[in-house]
Amino acid sequence: MDTDPVRESILDAAEDLFYARGIQAVGMDAVRDAAGITLRRLYQLFPSKGDLVEAYLVRRDARWLRSLARHVDAATQTPQARLLAVFDWLEDWFAQSDFRGCAFINSFGELGGTSPQVTAVARHHKDAFHAYLQGLATAAGATADTGAQIALLAEGAMTTTAICGTPAAARQAKQAALILLTLDARQVASPA
Amino acid sequence: MDTDPVRESILDAAEDLFYARGIQAVGMDAVRDAAGITLRRLYQLFPSKGDLVEAYLVRRDARWLRSLARHVDAATQTPQARLLAVFDWLEDWFAQSDFRGCAFINSFGELGGTSPQVTAVARHHKDAFHAYLQGLATAAGATADTGAQIALLAEGAMTTTAICGTPAAARQAKQAALILLTLDARQVASPA
């Protein structure tokens, strides 16, 4: 059910195109060409472009978080290392030649003002990502607030890398996260 | 020259619409209606939509940074307070009812993949903002790297507030910035 190969190849093509060029800049014809199918089949599986966009975002959300979690789970030395591994994963992602920022931030910027569906998926994705980071942070002995702050660093690194093209942001964010984390664990800073 | 009232009112209308709905979702007719002028005048002042978009972004860049700098200059108690005032200004911005994130992040997400002009203005804006923060940070006795980290917090707060709608991000970012700043000034954390 979740593994219809035609559906997946359509979503593969749509993801490449939407992520690289933006959603509105990609026509259904381009998706058809890239997927190597007929327009008829495309509309049978996704009755409208909005459905295709939503499916693209939903699948990317699930895969993105799963890939991150796998990388984090691969570095299970300490709870702190798990949290910091997030930024190594981000750094690898940023280094990919086709990196163009967070698909959900981009989609929200493009369609958040007019499409409640896109807004909902983007919000769901960010909520899940931030909750995941807060879980890692609390597991490392920090407060949820520190987890939220570390999430802000990760978000900032994504957009900064995308727009400015500087590869330093991931490492800067990691270093800041380490400081916030160790400080919080030692409770050096007094709470606001 | 810089103060043609018709030109400014067109840019006012375009800014409202582009920022609220996204650029591609706003037609030139909508700009004409909102500005209360004729299409002919519109095209006399901005020969193409691309020109209008670029002028919108360039003006917003200048005004945004000027408004921020004015707020910072109004709080000249200490160099540290100046840097932290940035986050108070952000919090005020985030609280505005029409807040929909950073116009440059949004525009980049929408058109960065296809428009070099939009990419260039967005990059210029982010470079200027980050340089400004790094200047405030070094003035407060921190390193430029700490300034860059604080910039990541600010960027993350913008997108998180826009997408998740949580009003806490500005304060969380401010608190994290304070920690990074004081720690860096005291050189408690060893560099990576």
Add this chain to the structure above:
DNA sequence: GCGCCGCGAGAACCATCGTTCTCACTGTGT
């Protein structure tokens, strides 16, 4: 063999949108 259902390929349709053109009108210099 023979209807018939579903498919592939692509044209067609319809709305939208960026851009330009028409046309009637008005103010102005002589």
Add this chain to the structure above:
DNA sequence: ACACAGTGAGAACGATGGTTCTCGCGGCGC
């Protein structure tokens, strides 16, 4: 008074893109 330059209002044009339709064909049950 009159030629004329520029304007407002809106139609028109051309391209694009989402969506649907046509047509010819191949497989499948009787």
